[in-house]
Amino acid sequence: MGNESDLNRRKFMEIGIYTITSAITAVSGVALARFAVGTSFEKKKSKWIELNSEDVRDADEGFARVVLEYEQKDGWLTATTRSLAYVKRIKEDEVIAISASCSHLGCIVTWDEEQKIFKCPCHDGRYDMEGKVISGPPPGPLRRHKTKIEDGTIMLATETVPYGGDTHERA
Numbered sequence: 001m002g003n004e005s006d007l008n009r010r011k012f013m014e015i016g017i018y019t020i021t022s023a024i025t026a027v028s029g030v031a032l033a034r035f036a037v038g039t040s041f042e043k044k045k046s047k048w049i050e051l052n053s054e055d056v057r058d059a060d061e062g063f064a065r066v067v068l069e070y071e072q073k074d075g076w077l078t079a080t081t082r083s084l085a086y087v088k089r090i091k092e093d094e095v096i097a098i099s100a101s102c103s104h105l106g107c108i109v110t111w112d113e114e115q116k117i118f119k120c121p122c123h124d125g126r127y128d129m130e131g132k133v134i135s136g137p138p139p140g141p142l143r144r145h146k147t148k149i150e151d152g153t154i155m156l157a158t159e160t161v162p163y164g165g166d167t168h169e170r171a
């Protein structure tokens with residue numbers, strides 16, 4: 001009888017110890033994983049960058065090449081980021097900004113004013129003036145930067161959206 005009660009007590013203690021150990025392991029595992037991953041999966045914040053309106057051409061004058069330079073926080077690191085966009089005014093109060101980053105492997109595309117196409121030098125990808133693929137390996141159109149005009153000031157968002165996404169923000 002005494003032996004049986006000792007066994008039950010021992011079993012109870014074992015289960016208790018296993019439960020507590022498992023709980024501590026689970027909680028510290030989650031905390032360690034959070035520490036290891038840091039903020040790397042957090043969405044990067046978009047910023048609005050002001051453009052000189054004289055840099056932005058009218059529709060019939062082709063695209064202006066605009067370099068966007070801004071500070072960006074990536075995880076624990078803050079670095080200066082540069083990207084390139086092709087910008088053009090399509091209406092008095094509407095500007096489009098096409099990202100120069102090729103949708104294939106990210107090379108910088110160039111605007112060919114004579115042929116009215118974007119060309120990628122890396123694998124000969126071609127896009128029309130809307131950024132839609134004409135030929136080559138790119139899997140999809142060029143992305144767009146969001147744009148807005150506030151009190152006559154043209155602004156571009158550092159964030160890009162897929163072609164066909166909502167790119168205009170009204171003030």
Ligand code: FES
Binds near residue numbers: 102107121124136
């Ligand atoms: S990176 Fe542009 S076609 Fe390959």
